[in-house]
Amino acid sequence: RSRSPQMLAKGLDYALGRRPDEFGLIPDADGFVKTKDLLKALHEEDGWGYVNESHLREVVLTVPAPAFEIDGNRMRALRREPPAAEPAPGRPPKLLYAPIRPRAHPWVQANGIHPSSHPRVVLTARIDWAERLGRRIDPNPVILTVNVHAAEAQGVAFIPFGDGLFLADRIP
Numbered sequence: 001r002s003r004s005p006q007m008l009a010k011g012l013d014y015a016l017g018r019r020p021d022e023f024g025l026i027p028d029a030d031g032f033v034k035t036k037d038l039l040k041a042l043h044e045e046d047g048w049g050y051v052n053e054s055h056l057r058e059v060v061l062t063v064p065a066p067a068f069e070i071d072g073n074r075m076r077a078l079r080r081e082p083p084a085a086e087p088a089p090g091r092p093p094k095l096l097y098a099p100i101r102p103r104a105h106p107w108v109q110a111n112g113i114h115p116s117s118h119p120r121v122v123l124t125a126r127i128d129w130a131e132r133l134g135r136r137i138d139p140n141p142v143i144l145t146v147n148v149h150a151a152e153a154q155g156v157a158f159i160p161f162g163d164g165l166f167l168a169d170r171i172p
Contacts, residue, residue, distance in 0.1 A: 008055060009063045011048065015041065016068065017077030021162020024133045026118050032074035034117070040136045092148045092158045092166050096123040099134025099141040113144065113171040120159070120167040129164060146171055 015023045016033065023041040025033045035053055042048040056075060060068050067078050098113055098121060113121050117137070123146060124130045134141025148158065151171055159167040 003050060005055070005059045005062050008051065009059045009067065011042070011045075012056075012059060012075075013067055013077060013079075016075065017080050019162065021165050024122075024124075024129065024136075024165070026120070026122055026161060026165070026167065027076065027080070028074075028119060031076040031080050032071060033076065035070070035073050035075050037117070037136070038075055044132065092123075092160070093125050094148055096125060096146045096148055096158070096166055097127050097130035098123045098144045098146060098171065099130045099137065100144060101138045102140060102142050105142050108144070113146075115170070118167075120169055121171055123158070123166045123168060123171075125164040125166070 015025065015038070016027075016031075020027055020033065023038075023045075025037060025041055027033050035056065038056070039051060039053065042051045056068075057070060060066050060070050069076055069078055100108055100113065104116075115121050122133065124133065127143060130143045131141065134143060151168070152158070154172045156168050156171060161167050
């Protein structure tokens with residue numbers, strides 16, 4: 001695979017602008033993702049393990065008509081499409097999965113799951129995705145299973161994000 005800034009720009013356009021959900025990336029309200037989270041997601045993809053922060057800056061500086069913006073430790077696509085909820089529009093499955101650090105497990109058991117690196121708790125419909133996202137925070141994450149019906153009965157609203165990701169303010 002070519003390592004040109006133009007090829008990286010195409011990959012970033014997809015990851016940041018069209019389908020951040022496919023990479024487990026949750027942009028903030030302004031469309032930014034943390035550079036660190038973006039790099040971790042890219043490194044999981046074949047052929048993108050070489051990308052570092054200087055490559056991201058090179059794309060912004062050298063690709064004509066830049067489609068990206070870097071603001072401190074965050075990056076966003078200037079043209080973004082909201083990820084479509086597929087295939088069930090908005091209704092989560094019976095179980096969702098949330099990765100946490102092992103050292104956080106006792107606190108979470110006592111207090112519930114609260115957002116840490118994102119404004120909301122990120123949950124997945126697939127356990128393999130939870131494991132992938134969890135390895136970004138710890139080599140051996142704990143994967144919690146969330147009973148959606150029980151959580152909704154306690155007032156939790158699950159917001160669909162793209163294909164198989166859901167967001168919640170907290171999980172009791």
